[in-house]
Structure formats: C-alpha cells, structure tokens
Amino acid sequence: MKLVVLVKHVPDEAADRLFTAGVFAADLTVDRDGLSCRLSEPDEYAVEQAMRIARRRMDVQICVVTMGPAGAVRTLARALALGADEAVHVLDDALHGSDAQATSRVLAAAVERLGFDLVLCGTASTDSGMSVVPAMVAERLGVPAACEADTVWVGEDEVMVRRDEGTAVVDVAVGMPAVVSVTDRIGEPRYPAFRSIVEARQKTLRTWSLKDLRIPAAEVGLGASATVVRSVTPCAEQRPALLVEGEARGAAARLAAYLTEHQLI
Amino acid sequence: MLRDTVRALAEAKIAPFAAEVDEQGRFPQEALDALTAADLHAVHIPEQYGGAGADALATVIVIEEVARVCASSSLIPAVNKLGSLPLVLSASEDLKKQYLSPVARGEAMFSYCLSEPEAGSDAASMKTRAVRDGDDYVLNGVKRWITNAGVSDYYTVMAVTDPEKRSKGISAFVVEKSDEGVSFGAPEKKLGIKGSPTREVYLDNVRIPASRMIGDEGTGFATAMATLDHTRVTIAAQALGIAQGALDYAKGYVQERKQFGKAIADFQGIQFMLADMAMKLEAARALTYQAAAKSERGDNDLTFFGAAAKCYASDVAMEVTIDAIQLLGGYGYTRDYPVERMMRDAKITQIYEGTNQVQRIVMARNLPK
Numbered sequence: 001m002k003l004v005v006l007v008k009h010v011p012d013e014a015a016d017r018l019f020t021a022g023v024f025a026a027d028l029t030v031d032r033d034g035l036s037c038r039l040s041e042p043d044e045y046a047v048e049q050a051m052r053i054a055r056r057r058m059d060v061q062i063c064v065v066t067m068g069p070a071g072a073v074r075t076l077a078r079a080l081a082l083g084a085d086e087a088v089h090v091l092d093d094a095l096h097g098s099d100a101q102a103t104s105r106v107l108a109a110a111v112e113r114l115g116f117d118l119v120l121c122g123t124a125s126t127d128s129g130m131s132v133v134p135a136m137v138a139e140r141l142g143v144p145a146a147c148e149a150d151t152v153w154v155g156e157d158e159v160m161v162r163r164d165e166g167t168a169v170v171d172v173a174v175g176m177p178a179v180v181s182v183t184d185r186i187g188e189p190r191y192p193a194f195r196s197i198v199e200a201r202q203k204t205l206r207t208w209s210l211k212d213l214r215i216p217a218a219e220v221g222l223g224a225s226a227t228v229v230r231s232v233t234p235c236a237e238q239r240p241a242l243l244v245e246g247e248a249r250g251a252a253a254r255l256a257a258y259l260t261e262h263q264l265i
Numbered sequence: 266m267l268r269d270t271v272r273a274l275a276e277a278k279i280a281p282f283a284a285e286v287d288e289q290g291r292f293p294q295e296a297l298d299a300l301t302a303a304d305l306h307a308v309h310i311p312e313q314y315g316g317a318g319a320d321a322l323a324t325v326i327v328i329e330e331v332a333r334v335c336a337s338s339s340l341i342p343a344v345n346k347l348g349s350l351p352l353v354l355s356a357s358e359d360l361k362k363q364y365l366s367p368v369a370r371g372e373a374m375f376s377y378c379l380s381e382p383e384a385g386s387d388a389a390s391m392k393t394r395a396v397r398d399g400d401d402y403v404l405n406g407v408k409r410w411i412t413n414a415g416v417s418d419y420y421t422v423m424a425v426t427d428p429e430k431r432s433k434g435i436s437a438f439v440v441e442k443s444d445e446g447v448s449f450g451a452p453e454k455k456l457g458i459k460g461s462p463t464r465e466v467y468l469d470n471v472r473i474p475a476s477r478m479i480g481d482e483g484t485g486f487a488t489a490m491a492t493l494d495h496t497r498v499t500i501a502a503q504a505l506g507i508a509q510g511a512l513d514y515a516k517g518y519v520q521e522r523k524q525f526g527k528a529i530a531d532f533q534g535i536q537f538m539l540a541d542m543a544m545k546l547e548a549a550r551a552l553t554y555q556a557a558a559k560s561e562r563g564d565n566d567l568t569f570f571g572a573a574a575k576c577y578a579s580d581v582a583m584e585v586t587i588d589a590i591q592l593l594g595g596y597g598y599t600r601d602y603p604v605e606r607m608m609r610d611a612k613i614t615q616i617y618e619g620t621n622q623v624q625r626i627v628m629a630r631n632l633p634k
C-alpha cells in the first residue's frame with residue numbers, strides 16, 4: 001500500500017517574531033528564505049498518522065511530497081526522520097507565488113506520478129492556510145476526500161474517518177484511493193529517535209521540476225494566480241480580556257475555576 | 266536536525282519539570298522517560314550492542330541541549346556514558362554484550378565509582394579492596410559522590426587488587442545493584458544539580474564472578490583515566506548547555522525589561538555584557554567540539570584537549586550564569602527565574618570528573634607539542 005503525505009515548509013512561529021517587518025517579500029508573498037522555517041505542525045500529525053498505519057500493516061510505503069523553495073529540503077529531512085521512506089521535492093522558480101489552485105495542481109500531478117492508495121495531509125498549513133488544498137487535490141485526482149479526520153481506520157479497500165463536528169460526531173467511509181486530511185486530535189507526533197535521524201540521511205530524496213510534471217510554467221506562479229494580495233497590514237495582537245462579573249464570592253470561584261482550567265494555578 | 270529534535274523534546278518534556286525537580290530534589294523521571302522514548306538516554310553505545318551508535322560530537326549535542334533546560338537531567342546521558350565507557354574501551358566481548366545492551370534498550374543505567382571519602386583528587390589512593398577467592402572476587406569499601414547511585418542498575422567500580430603497586434594495582438569491575446552486600450547512603454544535600462542523586466555506595470563482602478573484571482587485572486586505573494579523557498568532553502557539553510540556557514534567558518529578558526523609559530537591551534552596558542557572554546560561550550563551544558572530534562578519532566592529544574575543554578567551558582559557564590543573574594537584577598536572584606538555578610548547577614562542572622585545578626595539572630603534564 002502506498003501512502004503519500006503532503007507536507008509544507010512554513011515559517012516557525014516560535015522561532016521568529018512573526019508579522020513584523022521582514023516576513024513578506026516585496027511581492028507580498030511570505031519570504032521563506034528570510035525566516036526560519038519548519039515542517040508545518042498539522043502535516044507532522046499526518047506523517048505520524050502514516051507511521052501508525054504502517055505499523056499495523058506490513059506492506060506500507062510512505063512517500064512525503066512538498067512543493068516549496070530550496071530550503072524546503074529541511075522539512076522533507078524532518079519528515080524522513082519521523083519515519084517516511086522517501087521524499088519528493090517539487091522545486092521550480094516558476095512556482096513562486098502560486099495560489100491554492102496552482103498548488104493543488106502541482107501536488108496532484110506529483111501524487112499521480114508517484115502512484116498512491118491514500119494521500120494524507122494536515123487540515124491546513126500554519127501560514128496563510130485556507131484548508132482547501134486537500135479537497136482540491138482530491139478533485140484533481142478524481143478520488144473522494146475525507147477532511148478533518150479525528151480518527152482514521154484503514155481497511156483493505158476503504159478508509160473510515162471519524163470527525164467531531166461539535167454538535168455531532170460523523171463517521172465517513174470512502175473507497176480507496178482517497179485523500180484524507182487530519183486534525184491535531186488524531187494523535188501527537190513522536191520525536192524522531194536518534195537512529196532514524198541518522199538513517200534519514202540515507203533515504204532517497206528526489207527533486208522534480210514543472211517539466212517533469214508536464215505543467216506549463218506560465219500556468220502557475222504569481223502571474224497565473226487567481227487571487228491577488230494587494231496589501232498586508234499587521235494588526236496589533238490583542239488578547240480578549242476576561243471580565244469576571246457578579247458578586248464577589250461567586251466571581252472569585254469562577255475566576256479560580258478559569259485559572260485552574262487553563263493550568264495557570 | 267539532531268539539535269533541533271533534542272531542543273524541541275527538551276523544551277516540551279524536560280523544561281517544564283526543571284524547577285520542580287530542583288526545588289524538590291527529586292529524580293527527573295519525566296526526563297528519563299522522554300529521553301528513553303526517543304533513544305537519547307545513552308546515545309553513545311555502539312550499534313553492535315543495540316545502541317544508537319552516536320559519535321562523540323552527537324553525544325555532546327544531546328547533552329548540551331538537555332543541559333540547556335535542566336542540568337540534572339543531562340546527567341542521565343552523561344553518566345550513562347561515564348559508567349559504561351570503561352566497558353566500551355576495555356571489557357571483553359561477553360561483558361560488553363551482557364551489560365551494554367540493557368543500557369542501550371533503556372532498561373538499566375550505569376554509574377561510575379572512582380571517588381572515595383579519602384580519595385578525591387588523588388583517586389589512586391583509594392582503599393576499596395577486591396580480593397580474589399577462587400573464581401570470584403570479594404569487594405569491600407565505600408565509594409562516595411556517586412551520581413545516579415540507587416537509580417542505576419550497574420556500577421563500574423575501581424578497586425585495589427594489589428596494594429603494593431598503587432595505581433597499577435587497581436582493577437575495574439562491574440557490580441550490580443542487586444548483588445548481595447551493595448547498599449547506598451543518604452542522598453547528599455547539594456548546592457545544585459539537586460535532581461541528580463549523589464550517594465555513597467557501600468560494598469560489604471560483595472562477591473562477584475571474576476568474569477566481571479573489566480580488562481586485565483591492574484588495568485583499572487588506566488581504564489578509569491582513559492574514560493575521563495573522553496567524558497570530560499561531555500562535562501564541557503553540560504557546561505555549554507547550562508551557559509546557553511542562561512544566556513538565552515537573559516537575552517529575552519533584557520528585551521522585555523524597561524527602565525529609564527526603554528528596554529534595558531538598548532543600553533550599551535548591557536549589550537557589551539551579552540557580547541562578552543556570547544563570545545566566551547562560542548570559544549568554549551569551539552574548543553569542546555574540537556575535543557569531541559579528538560575523542561571520536563582517539564587522537565593522542567585528547568588528554569590535553571579533554572581537560573582544556575572541561576576546564577574552560579566550566580569556567581565560562583560559571584561566568585556566564587553569574588552575568589545572567591546580574592542582567593536580571595533582583596529578579597535574577599530569586600527562584601522565580603531560572604538563572605540562579607543555572608548558576609548553582611554550573612558550579613558542579615568546575616568540580617566533578619576532576620576539579621579545575623586537577624584539569625590544569627593534567628594539561629600542564631600534557632601540553633600540546
């Protein structure tokens with residue numbers, strides 16, 4: 001069984017003070033060269049999920065795919081250390097500034113070229129995420145999409161996901177091949193073991209260009225983008241204040257409960 | 266990648282308990298569990314014994330990153346190396362298989378028993394005896410200051426087999442916690458690394474098979490010293506990590522703290538302090554990594570470089586942690602901030618595995634050609 005995990009190289013919010021000067025390049029795309037970047041956290045959950053599926057079956061091959069600038073090899077290296085078997089980097093200068101439509105086209109082409117039974121990815125990337133890429137990739141591949149999965153079971157030829165929608169818990173079964181996006185409720189990723197970090201260096205990492213995927217350069221990138229970013233305005237971070245009202249005794253109890261719940265005391 | 270991974274793990278799974286472990290003087294079990302789960306508890310053990318097979322530099326990086334958040338926890342990978350390296354260097358294949366594999370699997374830890382109440386810097390004056398009796402040896406004596414005593418299952422014990430020959434009459438043995446006659450003293454009440462248990466190990470008529478001798482009779486002291494050549498580099502790593510933790514904390518603090526209407530980071534007097542701290546730290550790191558490379562290759566000038574790295578990095582750690590407290594002002598002097606703990610923890614790196622005076626003696630006797 002072939003699992004393809006789509007991963008994205010995103011700015012590390014913990015490492016840099018985001019949304020200050022220097023995050024955006026002159027063309028208003030995120031300047032990933034100037035920032036320290038990492039494997040997007042939701043995608044890390046997808047890699048972990050692929051590993052869990054692999055542990056239950058003998059025949060699983062996991063390939064991670066990213067589309068991104070040269071620095072994205074670090075994200076692939078991380079996914080390989082987490083346990084993926086091989087990696088594909090779609091790298092092409094013409095891809096700079098691609099919107100969700102172009103991204104999904106490129107990713108779908110790469111997945112198609114690899115061959116797949118199941119595509120896994122995070123629900124959205126932690127930078128400018130729209131949560132549309134998983135569904136778009138599925139549409140382009142002509143396979144069903146089961147998005148925002150909190151649990152995944154993989155059978156012989158179908159995959160079942162459970163999604164908590166707040167008011168209802170929904171079970172969805174789709175035939176394979178399929179695309180599944182996972183939430184952070186699905187199971188925390190492990191830290192890579194020392195040996196798998198070392199082994200990751202021996203694994204295959206292939207680089208494909210747009211030509212390899214037979215996609216004309218003019219149809220992707222900033223120029224072909226259906227959406228245009230006109231301006232970016234940083235907004236002052238403002239945490240909503242908590243106002244505890246009412247009679248003193250009750251208010252104190254509610255405040256204490258709030259602080260306990262948020263593990264502040 | 267290794268550094269990123271260990272840093273993320275240390276920040277998520279070890280740092281949250283560092284203050285508590287220090288306050289309560291309890292063993293950092295959370296750290297042991299997290300390190301074992303990621304195969305980082307004894308990375309230096311060679312692959313043929315089921316270990317991760319990390320080289321000396323990788324081991325340094327692991328220890329450094331753990332020490333950056335919790336020095337007590339960094340003694341888990343560090344002392345596992347200290348206790349088991351005598352076997353890696355000198356033991357028979359059978360002994361290695363028997364004792365290194367459980368450590369690699371995370372089922373047991375290893376401690377190193379050289380020091381005694383009356384034999385510290387002058388370790389060769391030890392009194393613990395091992396007397397041959399048929400196919401066995403019988404050990405008697407007291408070892409003091411033993412890190413992770415009581416927690417570790419295995420102990421490398423240096424003991425006198427021939428009192429006439431002084432250091433050439435010392436042999437090394439593997440003693441198990443479960444051997445009859447092994448017991449432990451009360452935990453020492455220490456200034457720092459309070460989460461790392463330091464206790465006496467009492468050996469009362471401990472009978473062990475002769476096959477548990479590490480190397481030949483009379484080679485124990487040489488093995489013990491050869492071990493220290495390598496592991497002093499890990500103490501240097503620990504010092505680097507502690508200093509880095511203090512510098513990182515202070516760097517963040519001076520941006521936030523405002524006096525005279527601006528962040529104190531804007532004052533040149535503060536900037537110069539940070540510059541000096543970073544400069545010394547990087548110099549210590551360069552020396553430590555160079556020593557690690559020599560440890561890995563087994564270069565013959567390792568003795569000098571191991572001692573130099575340990576001595577220099579630990580002195581730097583002391584200076585940097587004290588300066589970090591200064592940068593935090595009154596807050597740095599309280600237990601509400603981590604830098605005072607880091608200073609207390611840094612102090613031990615100038616003392617164990619040979620005090621810094623002893624390092625200077627070692628360096629002077631082995632000056633670079």
Ligand SMILES: Cc1cc2nc3c(=O)[nH]c(=O)nc-3n(C[C@H](O)[C@H](O)[C@H](O)COP(=O)(O)OP(=O)(O)OC[C@H]3O[C@@H](n4cnc5c(N)ncnc54)[C@H](O)[C@@H]3O)c2cc1C
Binds near residue numbers: 379384410412455618
């Ligand atoms: C927390 C902790 C953990 C430890 N863990 C271990 C362990 O796991 N295993 C182990 O075997 N040991 C361990 N030790 C022991 C440690 O290595 C010794 O404490 C150290 O070697 C110094 O010995 P001492 O304490 O007897 O000091 P002493 O040897 O009594 O030294 C006292 C002072 O005299 C100085 N001095 C001594 N000789 C000379 C000289 N010739 N020239 C100049 N100055 C000199 C010393 O530098 C020091 O300043 C640990 C110690 C501590 C505190």
